[in-house]
Amino acid sequence: MLERPLRIVAIVLTLLVTTGFTLFALDDFSRASSESRDRIAGYNPSREAERTRERRDSPAREVIDDANDVLLSPFAGIVADSDSRWVRRGVPALLGLFVYGFMFAYLARYTRARG
Numbered sequence: 001m002l003e004r005p006l007r008i009v010a011i012v013l014t015l016l017v018t019t020g021f022t023l024f025a026l027d028d029f030s031r032a033s034s035e036s037r038d039r040i041a042g043y044n045p046s047r048e049a050e051r052t053r054e055r056r057d058s059p060a061r062e063v064i065d066d067a068n069d070v071l072l073s074p075f076a077g078i079v080a081d082s083d084s085r086w087v088r089r090g091v092p093a094l095l096g097l098f099v100y101g102f103m104f105a106y107l108a109r110y111t112r113a114r115g
Contacts, residue, residue: 003112010104013071014097020068021093023061028085072096 057065075092082088 001111003108006104006108006111010101010108013100013104016064016067017071017093017096017100020064020072021089023064024089071100 072092072095075095076088078095079087079091
């Protein structure tokens, strides 16, 4: 009875966490590439350029980012002191995938066996 809803929740949450991390990685690669080009050219981008980029994000991207922030907030404190952007995003994403993907799927299988 609960197997199907739990499995659907596990899939949806896993997709949200995976999509959020993938978008972060793509943005970070793009940012690093732009910074390298700007450094070579001697250009220092202003804070306004970053605000323009943030305004450029689509509403769907904002929804994904906000959902990802909410889903990963229980795990964010573990690595809050890290200087690495990748650690601050990667570790909570891996923990989120474990909890929301593996544990919810396990719980769904467990309810099927007990039902």
